[in-house]
Amino acid sequence: MIALVIAAPFGHFIGAHAARGKSINTPAHLIFRLTAFGRTGRPAVTTAALVGALIPDLSLCVLSVWNLLTLGNTPEVVFGQLYYSNNWQSIFRIDNSMILWGIGFLLHNDDGRAHFWPLRNWVFQSPVSYWDPDHYGNVAGAVEVALSLLCRGILWQRFVSGWMRGLGVMLGASEFAPFVVFGVMFAGA
Numbered sequence: 301m302i303a304l305v306i307a308a309p310f311g312h313f314i315g316a317h318a319a320r321g322k323s324i325n326t327p328a329h330l331i332f333r334l335t336a337f338g339r340t341g342r343p344a345v346t347t348a349a350l351v352g353a354l355i356p357d358l359s360l361c362v363l364s365v366w367n368l369l370t371l372g373n374t375p376e377v378v379f380g381q382l383y384y385s386n387n388w389q390s391i392f393r394i395d396n397s398m399i400l401w402g403i404g405f406l407l408h409n410d411d412g413r414a415h416f417w418p419l420r421n422w423v424f425q426s427p428v429s430y431w432d433p434d435h436y437g438n439v440a441g442a443v444e445v446a447l448s449l450l451c452r453g454i455l456w457q458r459f460v461s462g463w464m465r466g467l468g469v470m471l472g473a474s475e476f477a478p479f480v481v482f483g484v485m486f487a488g489a
Contacts, residue, residue, distance in 0.1 A: 326361070327474035328448050329353040334468075335451035340458055359391045383411075393417035407444075409435040448475055 330353045337349035360383075367373040367382060382388055393414040405415040409429040414421045429435035430444055452472045459465060 326354065326357045327471045328444055329357065330471050331448045331451045331455070331468075331475075334471075335454050338455070338458070340460075346464075356395050359395045360388075363388060363391070389413065393421065407440060445475060448472070 333349045333353035338346040364378055367378045405424045406426055407430040409426055409432055412423045412425055414423050428440055429437045430440045431437045452468055455468045
């Protein structure tokens with residue numbers, strides 16, 4: 301189900317204008333955090349790295365899945381209207397506050413969030429977007445995928461247990477699943 305709301309950096313290639321950028325890239329977040337902070341023989345540290353990568357996107361995952369699967373809203377409504385609503389953005393201010401989570405604001409143009417909340421509701425509009433080709437998304441997305449693959453190689457060498465390697469393969473595959481998922485969701489758009 302989570303694959304319904306995870307988008308690859310190349311989401312604009314699926315030919316569904318309505319889907320562009322109205323989603324998240326949790327697999328890359330997980331891969332990058334796991335590479336930076338995950339440690340062999342230190343399961344608490346590795347778990348904290350994974351949880352820290354999930355939390356900023358958790359509200360969007362829950363809200364999107366609930367609206368798509370339970371309430372029956374269309375992807376266009378969820379990612380084109382609800383995502384930008386004051387209610388949803390209020391929730392995103394909390395789980396994406398830069399004070400809490402870091403510098404993710406550097407790759408969001410018109411889909412940025414209030415990263416300085418609770419100090420300010422101001423939203424930084426970066427000139428670069430990880431998904432939008434009008435804001436260098438073609439380049440930023442390609443770099444993100446390349447870095448994800450590089451990190452996957454590092455993680456493969458670092459972690460030898462079957463569970464961790466399986467998680468890594470799943471995350472790597474999740475980077476590309478949105479091509480198919482959003483292609484099907486927005487086929488009639």
